Amino acid sequence: MIQNPLLQKILLSSLLLYGFPAIGDGNAVSCRDNIAQLVSAQGKVESFKATTENWQPASINQTYCNNDKVRTQALSRAVLSMGEDVATYLALSENTLLNFLGLGSRVLLSVEQGQVYVRSHTHHKFDITTPHLNAGIEGTEFLIDAKAEGVEITVFEGKVRAYNQRGEVRIENGQTAAASANTVPVTKLLLHPEDSVQWALYYPPIIDTEGFADDSSNATVTDALSQYHKGNAYQALTTLNRLSEQDVQPDILAIKIGLLLTLGKIDQAQQLLNQGLIQTPNHALLLAQQAIINLTQNNKTTAQSYIDRAVKLAPDNATVHIAHSYIQQAQFQLPAALASVEAALKLAPDNALAHSRHAELLASLGDTQNATQAAAMAVKYNPNIGRAYAVLGFTRLMDNATEAAETDFKTALSKDASDPLAHFGLALAAIRKNHLDEGVTKLEHAASLDPNDSLIRSYLGKAYYEQNRLKIAELQFKLAEENDPKDPTPYFYQAIAKQTTNQPTQALTAVNKAIELNDNRAVYRSRQLLDQDQAARSASLARIYTDLGFTKAALTEASKSVLQDPTNFSAHRFLADTYTSMPNQQVARVSEILQMQLWQPNNLAMLQPQLSQPNLGILQTSGSTSASFREFNPLFMRDGWYLQTTGLIASNNTYANDAVATYQHGDLGISLGQYHYKSDGYRDNNDTEQNIYDILAQYNFSAKTSIQVEYKHADEDSGDLRLIRSFGHKFRNNVDSDLWRLGLRHQFSPGSDMISNVTYKENRNRTQVVPFIDSKLDDDGFSAETQHVYSLASVRLISGFSHYHADQNCQDAAFFPVCLSTNPQLENNTGYLYSHWNLAKAFTVTAGLSADFLHDPSASVNQVNPKFGLTWQPYSGTTLRAAAF
Numbered sequence: 001m002i003q004n005p006l007l008q009k010i011l012l013s014s015l016l017l018y019g020f021p022a023i024g025d026g027n028a029v030s031c032r033d034n035i036a037q038l039v040s041a042q043g044k045v046e047s048f049k050a051t052t053e054n055w056q057p058a059s060i061n062q063t064y065c066n067n068d069k070v071r072t073q074a075l076s077r078a079v080l081s082m083g084e085d086v087a088t089y090l091a092l093s094e095n096t097l098l099n100f101l102g103l104g105s106r107v108l109l110s111v112e113q114g115q116v117y118v119r120s121h122t123h124h125k126f127d128i129t130t131p132h133l134n135a136g137i138e139g140t141e142f143l144i145d146a147k148a149e150g151v152e153i154t155v156f157e158g159k160v161r162a163y164n165q166r167g168e169v170r171i172e173n174g175q176t177a178a179a180s181a182n183t184v185p186v187t188k189l190l191l192h193p194e195d196s197v198q199w200a201l202y203y204p205p206i207i208d209t210e211g212f213a214d215d216s217s218n219a220t221v222t223d224a225l226s227q228y229h230k231g232n233a234y235q236a237l238t239t240l241n242r243l244s245e246q247d248v249q250p251d252i253l254a255i256k257i258g259l260l261l262t263l264g265k266i267d268q269a270q271q272l273l274n275q276g277l278i279q280t281p282n283h284a285l286l287l288a289q290q291a292i293i294n295l296t297q298n299n300k301t302t303a304q305s306y307i308d309r310a311v312k313l314a315p316d317n318a319t320v321h322i323a324h325s326y327i328q329q330a331q332f333q334l335p336a337a338l339a340s341v342e343a344a345l346k347l348a349p350d351n352a353l354a355h356s357r358h359a360e361l362l363a364s365l366g367d368t369q370n371a372t373q374a375a376a377m378a379v380k381y382n383p384n385i386g387r388a389y390a391v392l393g394f395t396r397l398m399d400n401a402t403e404a405a406e407t408d409f410k411t412a413l414s415k416d417a418s419d420p421l422a423h424f425g426l427a428l429a430a431i432r433k434n435h436l437d438e439g440v441t442k443l444e445h446a447a448s449l450d451p452n453d454s455l456i457r458s459y460l461g462k463a464y465y466e467q468n469r470l471k472i473a474e475l476q477f478k479l480a481e482e483n484d485p486k487d488p489t490p491y492f493y494q495a496i497a498k499q500t501t502n503q504p505t506q507a508l509t510a511v512n513k514a515i516e517l518n519d520n521r522a523v524y525r526s527r528q529l530l531d532q533d534q535a536a537r538s539a540s541l542a543r544i545y546t547d548l549g550f551t552k553a554a555l556t557e558a559s560k561s562v563l564q565d566p567t568n569f570s571a572h573r574f575l576a577d578t579y580t581s582m583p584n585q586q587v588a589r590v591s592e593i594l595q596m597q598l599w600q601p602n603n604l605a606m607l608q609p610q611l612s613q614p615n616l617g618i619l620q621t622s623g624s625t626s627a628s629f630r631e632f633n634p635l636f637m638r639d640g641w642y643l644q645t646t647g648l649i650a651s652n653n654t655y656a657n658d659a660v661a662t663y664q665h666g667d668l669g670i671s672l673g674q675y676h677y678k679s680d681g682y683r684d685n686n687d688t689e690q691n692i693y694d695i696l697a698q699y700n701f702s703a704k705t706s707i708q709v710e711y712k713h714a715d716e717d718s719g720d721l722r723l724i725r726s727f728g729h730k731f732r733n734n735v736d737s738d739l740w741r742l743g744l745r746h747q748f749s750p751g752s753d754m755i756s757n758v759t760y761k762e763n764r765n766r767t768q769v770v771p772f773i774d775s776k777l778d779d780d781g782f783s784a785e786t787q788h789v790y791s792l793a794s795v796r797l798i799s800g801f802s803h804y805h806a807d808q809n810c811q812d813a814a815f816f817p818v819c820l821s822t823n824p825q826l827e828n829n830t831g832y833l834y835s836h837w838n839l840a841k842a843f844t845v846t847a848g849l850s851a852d853f854l855h856d857p858s859a860s861v862n863q864v865n866p867k868f869g870l871t872w873q874p875y876s877g878t879t880l881r882a883a884a885f
Helices: 005-009 194-199 209-215 218-227 233-240 250-262 266-279 284-296 299-315 318-332 334-347 350-364 368-381 386-399 402-415 418-430 435-447 454-465 470-483 487-501 504-516 535-538 543-548 549-562 569-580 584-597
Strands: 015-016 034-042 043-050 056-058 068-072 077-082 088-092 094-105 104-118 127-130 132-138 141-147 150-157 158-163 166-169 174-179 185-191 640-650 654-665 669-680 689-701 703-716 734-748 752-770 772-790 795-811 825-838 843-855 860-875 878-884
Touching: 005 640, 034 043, 056 843, 068 077, 077 435, 088 094, 088 435, 104 386, 104 435, 132 584, 141 535, 141 584, 150 689, 158 174, 166 174, 166 185, 166 825, 218 233, 233 250, 250 266, 250 284, 266 284, 284 299, 284 318, 299 318, 318 334, 334 350, 334 640, 350 368, 350 386, 368 386, 386 418, 402 418, 418 435, 418 454, 435 454, 435 703, 454 470, 454 487, 487 543, 504 543, 543 549, 549 569, 584 703, 584 734
Parallel strands: none
Antiparallel strands: 015 104, 015 127, 034 077, 043 056, 043 068, 068 094, 077 088, 088 104, 094 104, 104 141, 127 132, 132 158, 141 150, 150 174, 158 166, 174 185, 640 654, 654 669, 669 689, 689 703, 703 734, 734 752, 752 772, 772 795, 795 825, 825 843, 843 860, 860 878
16 A cells, blocks of 8 residues: 555556556456566565565565565665566665556556666657656656655656646756646756666675674674675664664774665765764775775776775775775776785685685686686685675686586575676576577666666677667667776677678777777777677677778788787687788688687687688679678677578679588587689680588687687689680689698686697699690698797797698699609798787887798708887877888
């Protein structure tokens, strides 16, 4: 029942969801279709079921039907998800009462009191209606604030028409419509509308309450923290409130503030914090708490100033160093953040939060083995920390152990259902299992729990892009950019989306912004190295330049990218795509494609077989060697079968087609490819026909080690293909080859990576100048090569060697000698060592040495080649290079 007299007279706020499945009339005791489901609950959250007509404690995943209600008490909050067809997510603040009312095929979502943050992407029409304020809303984000004295609606994204019998107003982003009984709706402009939903944000804990409880001699404090460790933050805070003012010392005050933040009570937490800083302005824990609040609210500069004071005042406090790590990570200073956490562990080896944070950062840096060990230590010292289980889940996702990862994420949520990281992990696991819709829903849950997180918004945009919901994807990228203007992630993924929807100019603008925000470095990965949608990294930035005809710019950026990260497979694909549009670069292109394949994880970036084949002998403008737009569409790694086909029809009886089928399941990836090209040419005997068939299988033994096996067959039958006729009308050339390849990738430790490749190829070449008289050249070639990359903070060493041996059998045709000897043997051995020294932000020194030992029938060459180079970029757009070799 509605308790407030005014609210008994009017319905303060309701949402009409058109097109929702019929749920029956208001007298029904049950419903066939659920209206909503409880995703997260903190504090005291209760449900009223129409079938039982009494209030009961709510439980996670509980569903709501017609005439059901949900309410939050003081110091409590909840998140609900509505049906997939509605795509609406609701975050409830404290003291909120929500009622689900049915009117035939419609649903009235009645906000009878309190605050509800609504995030909706549905195409259905939304209305808010009360006797004194109505609103029409469609696909937007907004806040309903229902009080006894009136209603306010604040729009964060979208447009709203607010009206009643006395008038109407239209509000957009950052505006608020307000009305009470018998008043005309008015518009207010909020300078900081995001302040209205600070209660919906997630504030990471920094104080290890388990250790504090062990050290505390106050029975009330011990009892309160025991309740918190059992998952009851609301009761813990209630118990602490029984302490007298004299007993609330600054350390205990910091714990109270942490509990208030956990429950989303930012206003009360900030009030206590202000009082504490007035009384003890130099208390390090309080300063650290203030830094975390500012960071979560995206005030990074202010957060930095507070944490700097805290570190200076208490360099021997582990909690301060943990807080410092969050501020450093927000500035993309992961090594510095790791150093801060390691300093905390030296000061407090049994601090579970420090171990959990340590695991999180190690995982972010790709050190999954040590991350798993650190997370296990966190669980050992405090099994109630949900974040430790979430990090364990991410390390298992990196090892493709999806089922185990899901278990860890669910355990994390059982400890802390409000942690967006665990929901985020569940989303990636669902997407990995090819449950994209489920993954989108869980990403929305994460976004509802932390709507200001730029990274979550970026991934949500990618998910909607994968669903071909481009308008909503664009909205998420925009919100991510607004939430954190310094984060390059949304700009980069926005560039991919625009590139693959044939908007190269806009894509170039977005990617340049991403590069600008990342120290002018090509952005191939986001700040979350647990990125399982690794196919996004193979989205070639070179394609943007080549689409625009900027070949030189593409080559410059491609070369710089490979230099910056030689182990990044997408950097090599970047360079290979650039070579595709350049003449006389076929060998270099094939080399980059091979390196891309060796460095790549299992992914769905489909590689047409012709791209790894040298000397195709077709016009670049024919289009058959161009990367397809569809190649970059799967931005998430997902299990299952995928098929890509392209075709070409042109004059002179010219046509081409290719097809690539890819299968992904856990650690196993298989790709089948076919390519066919045929043309009669522009004169007689200028015809050609080519076929390529390829099968590639890759298996990841772990995140550090993978193996590849590939077989490829190619054949070509052609006449005289030279621009000016060089041979007779009867000249024919036939090439038939088979290739077997074995590849290996292994990471010894973070920064120490190796690739190896062994190839055996049989090649049969038949040349006919006149009918029935052939020249034959058969060769069996074997090659083996290994490369090792060792990276430090400012130095990168690349070393390797290769061996090639070929046995040839050559038979000359009469009147057309081609053989230098009958059975020649070719052998080449090469070794190299290169070093790249980043002496300053814009200054790089390259020094290296290579040695070649070549033997063939015509000559033998033994040569050592020293090399030295300087690269200086004095300012953006200008690069100076010098080399000696």
